[in-house]
Amino acid sequence: MFELLTGRIKNAVDKLTGAKRLSEKQVNKALREIRLALLEADVDPAVVKSFIKRLREKTLKAEVIKGLNPGETVLKIVYDELTDILGKNPPELKKGVVLLVGLQGTGKTTTIGKLANWLKKKGHSVAVSSTDIRRPAAMLQLKKLAQSVGVKYYDFEGYNDPIQIAREAVKKANEEGVEYLLLDTAGRLHIDEELMEELKKLKQEVNPSEVIYVADAMQGQEALPILKEFHEKLGLTGVVLTKMDGDARGGLALSVKEAVGVPIKFVGVGEKLEDLEPFYPDRMAQRILGLGDLQSLIEKAQGAIPEDEAKELATKVLQGEFTLEDLKKQLEFMLKMGPLDKLLKMIPGLAPYTDKIKVDEKLIKRKIAIINSMTPEERRNPNIINLSRKRRIAKGSGTTVQDVNRLLKEYKEMKKFLKRFKINSFGRKRGGFPFKFPFPF
Numbered sequence: 001m002f003e004l005l006t007g008r009i010k011n012a013v014d015k016l017t018g019a020k021r022l023s024e025k026q027v028n029k030a031l032r033e034i035r036l037a038l039l040e041a042d043v044d045p046a047v048v049k050s051f052i053k054r055l056r057e058k059t060l061k062a063e064v065i066k067g068l069n070p071g072e073t074v075l076k077i078v079y080d081e082l083t084d085i086l087g088k089n090p091p092e093l094k095k096g097v098v099l100l101v102g103l104q105g106t107g108k109t110t111t112i113g114k115l116a117n118w119l120k121k122k123g124h125s126v127a128v129s130s131t132d133i134r135r136p137a138a139m140l141q142l143k144k145l146a147q148s149v150g151v152k153y154y155d156f157e158g159y160n161d162p163i164q165i166a167r168e169a170v171k172k173a174n175e176e177g178v179e180y181l182l183l184d185t186a187g188r189l190h191i192d193e194e195l196m197e198e199l200k201k202l203k204q205e206v207n208p209s210e211v212i213y214v215a216d217a218m219q220g221q222e223a224l225p226i227l228k229e230f231h232e233k234l235g236l237t238g239v240v241l242t243k244m245d246g247d248a249r250g251g252l253a254l255s256v257k258e259a260v261g262v263p264i265k266f267v268g269v270g271e272k273l274e275d276l277e278p279f280y281p282d283r284m285a286q287r288i289l290g291l292g293d294l295q296s297l298i299e300k301a302q303g304a305i306p307e308d309e310a311k312e313l314a315t316k317v318l319q320g321e322f323t324l325e326d327l328k329k330q331l332e333f334m335l336k337m338g339p340l341d342k343l344l345k346m347i348p349g350l351a352p353y354t355d356k357i358k359v360d361e362k363l364i365k366r367k368i369a370i371i372n373s374m375t376p377e378e379r380r381n382p383n384i385i386n387l388s389r390k391r392r393i394a395k396g397s398g399t400t401v402q403d404v405n406r407l408l409k410e411y412k413e414m415k416k417f418l419k420r421f422k423i424n425s426f427g428r429k430r431g432g433f434p435f436k437f438p439f440p441f
């Protein structure tokens with residue numbers, strides 16, 4: 001979502017490289033480009049204005065930082081300022097009743113499912129309930145989500161008073177001692193008085209620890225005035241930006257904190273339960289500047305692959321003993337980490353190139369199926385696989401002999417590549433990318 005911005009900012013500061021000192025003329029030129037890039041990324045114009053103003057003041061005052069060139073110096077300043085407008089503090093949810101509010105269809109119910117999942121994984125006790133009496137289907141939607149996450153769902157089917165539901169849900173949560181009660185609310189297509197009154201009363205009733213506004217990133221700047229109104233009436237404590245996986249330009253993410261004064265706490269990046277990321281301003285700033293987001297990547301990797309297994313795999317790779325069994329593990333690991341293109345964007349330096357890397361999960365699944373259809377002996381030593389075995393394997397995995405051949409060829413190439421890698425010593429940069437992707441996507 002920030003690809004365009006990433007490329008443009010980098011371009012602007014790259015031009016500063018080579019100069020010994022930051023001249024006003026040069027700085028102005030770079031800032032002009034950054035300003036345009038931000039506007040094109042749909043950042044709120046008022047936010048852009050104050051951002052550029054601060055950048056100019058800081059940049060002109062700045063001495064070139066020791067060890068950095070002028071371009072890098074400015075990049076560092078841009079990074080600090082970006083972190084600032086993105087909100088500074090890491091996200092957290094205070095224990096208690098968390099009220100989710102927003103317009104219809106922005107992703108409130110889905111986000112409750114995702115948040116419940118996130119909190120549960122962190123070891124918290126969670127219950128969810130819905131005050132959305134306007135659409136019975138909405139209650140059922142939340143009930144199903146709660147079931148798949150495995151958290152308590154307080155059922156108030158047939159009730160027709162949101163306030164009463166909220167009161168009883170809070171009472172139940174207190175009795176059962178749950179740490180978080182996530183409360184869903186009804187939305188509307190537009191702001192209307194009736195909804196605002198209902199939400200105000202709800203807030204009074206439950207005395208929430210958090211009032212979270214769920215905004216659809218695809219709405220762009222149009223979301224800002226609505227957000228402001230919700231904030232004035234309800235006193236929001238945070239924002240979740242959903243649908244950041246779509247083609248939203250990211251401008252809203254950069255505008256919310258500065259324009260409304262409420263921090264973004266999470267972003268939704270897909271329809272599945274796992275598609276929620278805590279919003280870390282510093283990491284987001286790194287990502288926007290194309291510096292990658294290593295921390296998020298590491299956290300994801302740690303969740304997806306047990307540490308022992310990761311070490312074992314790394315050792316094998318280093319020793320050049322990379323079997324088809326290991327390839328399978330790696331493919332499974334990729335699936336668990338979620339959509340690969342999202343992941344690749346987090347790798348430093350790769351962000352501007354990820355559009356060119358096509359990722360096909362179906363293909364990965366097919367490859368896993370092929371390896372699954374081999375005997376353990378064949379996985380250790382694929383040379384023994386003859387044509388008749390290839391036919392069996394293809395049949396067993398629902399693929400063709402060509403697919404099997406392709407996988408074996410790719411495996412051989414990977415192995416060759418890894419051997420070379422080993423000789424060149426792990427991690428040493430040889431110009432360009434520190435590594436190439438020999439993987440089959």
Ligand SMILES: Nc1nc2c(ncn2[C@@H]2O[C@H](COP(=O)(O)OP(=O)(O)O)[C@@H](O)[C@H]2O)c(=O)[nH]1
Pocket residue numbers: 102103104105106107108109110111187214241242243244245246267268269270271275
């Ligand atoms: N692609 C994508 N879709 C989302 C995301 N969050 C929610 N949705 C979809 O948006 C639609 C509306 O979501 P819902 O939770 O019912 O919205 P609500 O009316 O605010 O409760 C559903 O089809 C969701 O699957 C997201 O982060 N990414």
Ligand SMILES: [Mg+2]
Pocket residue numbers: 108109110132138184
């Ligand atoms: Mg809903």
